[in-house]
Amino acid sequence: MTPPAIRARKGGAPLVCLTAYTTPMARLVDREADVILVGDSLGMVVHGLPSTLGVTLEMMILHGLAARRGTTRACLVVDLPFGSYEAGPDQAFRSAARVMAETGCAAVKLEGGESMAPTIDFLTRRGVPVMAHVGLMPQSVNVTGGYRTQGRGSVAAARVEADARAVSDAGAFSVVLEKITEPLARRITEALPIPTIGIGASAACDGQILVIDDMLGLFTDFQPSFVRRYAELGRAVEAAVAAYAADVRARSFPGREHVFNDD
Ligand code: KIV
Numbered sequence: 001m002t003p004p005a006i007r008a009r010k011g012g013a014p015l016v017c018l019t020a021y022t023t024p025m026a027r028l029v030d031r032e033a034d035v036i037l038v039g040d041s042l043g044m045v046v047h048g049l050p051s052t053l054g055v056t057l058e059m060m061i062l063h064g065l066a067a068r069r070g071t072t073r074a075c076l077v078v079d080l081p082f083g084s085y086e087a088g089p090d091q092a093f094r095s096a097a098r099v100m101a102e103t104g105c106a107a108v109k110l111e112g113g114e115s116m117a118p119t120i121d122f123l124t125r126r127g128v129p130v131m132a133h134v135g136l137m138p139q140s141v142n143v144t145g146g147y148r149t150q151g152r153g154s155v156a157a158a159r160v161e162a163d164a165r166a167v168s169d170a171g172a173f174s175v176v177l178e179k180i181t182e183p184l185a186r187r188i189t190e191a192l193p194i195p196t197i198g199i200g201a202s203a204a205c206d207g208q209i210l211v212i213d214d215m216l217g218l219f220t221d222f223q224p225s226f227v228r229r230y231a232e233l234g235r236a237v238e239a240a241v242a243a244y245a246a247d248v249r250a251r252s253f254p255g256r257e258h259v260f261n262d263d
Pocket of ligand 1: 038209210
């Protein structure tokens with residue numbers, strides 16, 4: 001799947017998108033997903049950071065490369081982290097070019113609406129496909145004041161709509177809509193010529209994305225209300241570790257079948 005193929009899915013079968021940050025997980029996700037996103041959410045769910053703000057370009061490149069090794073058919077997109085693109089189009093191009101050259105990903109994602117449109121235009125004209133991200137933008141929580149639903153009320157809704165329109169006009173091949181109301185997501189999806197990918201933005205979008213650790217029950221510090229848990233892997237790991245610990249303490253592991261003899 002290439003960025004143009006993702007764009008061409010507008011109005012077609014819903015796009016299946018998930019995050020992955022390692023080779024084995026990307027390999028598993030690649031069987032079903034149209035898009036694999038190496039999201040800066042990895043700062044929280046893999047590295048234990050309190051927000052995505054501490055994520056560096058080096059972290060994104062390391063995990064992007066790992067995910068690339070497990071991806072054969074999905075469109076691999078890597079997030080540009082906070083501080084690596086906001087200064088202007090030149091900085092954004094340098095960061096995006098490093099990410100693309102060093103990971104082999106197909107596209108980058110960046111957060112921001114109208115204010116980022118000139119940067120998206122600059123990147124797309126220079127060979128960098130861009131997935132945009134509007135609505136709730138976790139890299140801006142210190143300005144917006146938290147993780148609240150965006151676009152409630154006519155003024156706020158108009159702002160999100162204008163952001164989505166601006167990134168589409170600037171050449172983004174798709175746009176993530178995070179945590180906005182269903183009527184707003186429906187209006188934006190109907191109005192834009194590019195696919196909308198929802199996270200907490202209702203089934204009205206052209207596709208859906210979730211953070212893999214959330215939907216597998218691996219990240220349990222908190223659970224956003226828009227997440228559906230498809231597995232409880234955190235509990236399965238706890239049970240497996242407890243069973244191993246009990247076996248070691250009882251000397252019932254290793255068993256005869258795990259032991260090497262002289263002959
Ligand atoms: O960082 C991330 O994983 C994301 C998705 C939640 C869209 O931006």
